[in-house]
Amino acid sequence: MKIALVSDIHANLEALQSVLKDIAKEGAETVHFLGDAVGYGCSPNECVALLKKMCDIRLLGNHDYAAMGLEATTSFNQVAQTSMEWTLANLSRKTVSLLADFEMQASFEDYHLVHASPDYPEDWNYILNQEQAAEQFEHFKEKVCFVGHSHLPMIFSVDGDGQVVSAVKSELVFEENKKYIVNVGSVGQPRDNDARACYVILDTVEKCLRYRRVEYDITAVQKKMRQAMLPDFLVERIAVGR
Amino acid sequence: MPEIVVKYEDKIIERVVSEKKRLTVGRTSDNDIVLDNRGVSRKHAQIEFNDNAAVIIDNESLNGTFVNNRRVTEEILRDGDTITIGKFSLEYYTETRRPETGSGLDGTMVLNTKKQKELVARDRSEKEIVKRMGGNVLMGEDNTDFSEFRLDRDVTTIGKAKFVHVHAKGFLLSGIQAKIVKENDQTAIINLGRKGKTRVNGEEIDRQVLKNGDIIQVGKSVYRFLEGNR
Numbered sequence: 477m478k479i480a481l482v483s484d485i486h487a488n489l490e491a492l493q494s495v496l497k498d499i500a501k502e503g504a505e506t507v508h509f510l511g512d513a514v515g516y517g518c519s520p521n522e523c524v525a526l527l528k529k530m531c532d533i534r535l536l537g538n539h540d541y542a543a544m545g546l547e548a549t550t551s552f553n554q555v556a557q558t559s560m561e562w563t564l565a566n567l568s569r570k571t572v573s574l575l576a577d578f579e580m581q582a583s584f585e586d587y588h589l590v591h592a593s594p595d596y597p598e599d600w601n602y603i604l605n606q607e608q609a610a611e612q613f614e615h616f617k618e619k620v621c622f623v624g625h626s627h628l629p630m631i632f633s634v635d636g637d638g639q640v641v642s643a644v645k646s647e648l649v650f651e652e653n654k655k656y657i658v659n660v661g662s663v664g665q666p667r668d669n670d671a672r673a674c675y676v677i678l679d680t681v682e683k684c685l686r687y688r689r690v691e692y693d694i695t696a697v698q699k700k701m702r703q704a705m706l707p708d709f710l711v712e713r714i715a716v717g718r
Numbered sequence: 719m720p721e722i723v724v725k726y727e728d729k730i731i732e733r734v735v736s737e738k739k740r741l742t743v744g745r746t747s748d749n750d751i752v753l754d755n756r757g758v759s760r761k762h763a764q765i766e767f768n769d770n771a772a773v774i775i776d777n778e779s780l781n782g783t784f785v786n787n788r789r790v791t792e793e794i795l796r797d798g799d800t801i802t803i804g805k806f807s808l809e810y811y812t813e814t815r816r817p818e819t820g821s822g823l824d825g826t827m828v829l830n831t832k833k834q835k836e837l838v839a840r841d842r843s844e845k846e847i848v849k850r851m852g853g854n855v856l857m858g859e860d861n862t863d864f865s866e867f868r869l870d871r872d873v874t875t876i877g878k879a880k881f882v883h884v885h886a887k888g889f890l891l892s893g894i895q896a897k898i899v900k901e902n903d904q905t906a907i908i909n910l911g912r913k914g915k916t917r918v919n920g921e922e923i924d925r926q927v928l929k930n931g932d933i934i935q936v937g938k939s940v941y942r943f944l945e946g947n948r
Contacts, residue, residue: 544910546873546897573912576892580881598881 478503481660481676483510483591483624484537485527487517487563488664488714491673494692495663496530502688504677508582510624511537511591513575514567516559516665517697518704523664524571536578537591537624538600543567544575551600555709562706585680588616592625602626606640609657613640620656622676629661629674629687644668649684658685664714671717720772722765723809724751726837727931731806735814741765743803744777754838757781757804765795765810772810774801805841844930844944853946854905856898859933860940861887867941869905874898876936877911888937890914895936898928905945907934 480499485492499507509531514520520543527534541547542560549560580597581590588594593601593608594615602625603609609632612621633654634640650656661674668674672689679685694715701711722734722741734741734751741750744762753762759779766773772795776783784802785793795801801808847866848855854869863885875882879893886895892911899906908925909916917935918926928934930945 544894544897545899545908546875546894548872570912572910573892576877576894576911577913579879579893 477680478505479678479680480504480507481510481589481622481678482507482531482663483660483675484512484627484662484664485509485514485517485523486512486539486662486664487514487520487523488673488697489517489519489522489526490694490697491664491690491692492523492526494690495673495675495688496526498688498690499675499677502677507531508533508584508589508622509535510589510622510660511535511578512539512624513537513578514543514563514571515539515556516706516710518562518566518701518706520563520566521568521571524574528574533582533584533589534578535582535589535591536575536580539563540575540578541598544572555707558707559710562704566704583616583618586619587678587680588618588621590616590621590623592623594621594623600625603632603657603659604628606632606642609642610634610638610640612657613655619650619654620658622658622660622678624660624662626659627662627665627667628659629666629668629676630659632657646687647684649682661687666717667713669717671715719814720767721811721814722751723811723815724753725807725809727805727841728807728929729837731837736767739767741767743808751808753803753806754835755804755806758806762803763801770812771795772812774810779803848944848946851946855944855946856884856934857942857944858939859942861938862941869898869900872900876916878937884941886914886936886939888914888939891937904928905943 482495507530509527513524513527542549543563549557590597593603593612595612603612604626613634630642630644631648632642633656636653660676663673663675666674672691675688677686677688698711719735724731742764743749743751744760745758746760761777762779763774763776763783774795775792782789785799795810797812799810851868856867856869858864867884875894875897876884876886877893877895878886878891882894891914895911895914896907896909896916905928907928914937915922918932928943932943934941934943
């Protein structure tokens with residue numbers, strides 16, 4: 477069975493729509509969402525409604541949590557704060573009520589899902605290097621933990637001797653004696669120098685995964701973001717994937 | 719006949735309907751209206767009735783007598799005026815608003831001091847709880863997994879998800895059904911989810927500033943809000 481794992485949409489509707497089309501083309505029957513539906517982009521209400529319709533598991537990210545007024549944005553950088561103020565002003569009552577039923581973490585079969593890190597999901601800690609990854613493996617019992625948050629598609633694995641390795645790959649076949657933390661990248665705001673939307677297709681029968689990169693109409697999104705008066709930095713970064 | 723409705727923190731303790739020309743108000747039991755609370759002086763005030771007029775006179779009380787939130791020494795009362803003495807409020811009406819029941823021989827109703835004492839005792843124990851907990855407190859009343867929960871965060875989430883701060887029970891309930899937020903000097907509850915409802919004192923709300931003693935219902939769980947700095 478093919479399952480699509482999407483994360484960090486960040487209110488980029490065009491990127492999400494293109495990814496959903498690609499998922500259908502790839503024959504994945506199920507889509508799970510790993511958090512951060514809103515923030516940065518200009519279509520938060522449309523994205524949340526579409527994720528609610530299309531995804532089986534829906535997780536909360538730190539931007540979703542802040543957009544519901546559940547956390548101060550003091551830990552956000554200046555640009556993220558500005559965009560969060562825009563989001564708070566433009567988020568509909570209905571969108572908040574939909575987000576109220578998103579989860580913090582979930583699991584199915586031998587797979588765990590969380591936005592940031594499995595140890596303390598609400599702390600929104602990043603897993604960026606082998607050291608940070610090494611601390612996380614004991615906090616999920618499943619074979620693979622899928623995460624988002626950093627917008628950087630990468631894979632951490634640990635073998636039976638506790639040796640942690642990180643890798644950036646486009647495909648992976650799970651090995652028997654290893655556990656994995658897989659960052660599925662970002663649909664709406666990639667930061668790995670590739671502007672195309674990023675997501676993962678997991679094959680639960682073949683025990684393997686593939687990263688997918690999908691082109692979408694970035695110029696159209698930038699035009700909408702400028703009309704919404706979002707900061708130039710955010711408008712420009714989606715074209716360069718940083 | 720004029721009527722005085724005595725309330726303690728918005729709860730009616732007694733309705734006083736009197737033919738007397740003068741009603742005394744104070745802490746000691748020899749008053750016509752006994753307000754048993756340390757904020758009330760022994761002989762705090764008196765209400766005098768002349769023909770169709772009523773006047774409240776403050777007896778140089780320590781904490782004062784207020785009419786419609788304005789401190790007064792002597793004030794003619796108008797229909798619907800609220801006299802505040804300590805934590806009590808006395809509402810004055812020129813005519814009795816409902817049929818008289820249980821009036822005594824001299825026409826003065828006997829104050830239900832037992833109920834009043836219970837309210838005052840509960841107030842004291844609640845004050846001890848908020849003092850011990852050091853701030854605003856959510857008391858578990860029904861279908862809750864705690865008896866006291868300290869509201870020390872800027873935002874406290876309530877719902878059926880595992881990760882919320884206060885777990886609520888009920889089938890029709892969102893993961894995060896509601897949040898309690900500190901806003902300046904106020905505490906407010908805001909409904910977020912659409913699966914269930916949030917009620918304050920029985921009323922369904924979207925957003926409500928909480929007052930001491932408010933009863934909050936989220937799903938099947940019931941909590942009482944105690945304000946820390948009263």
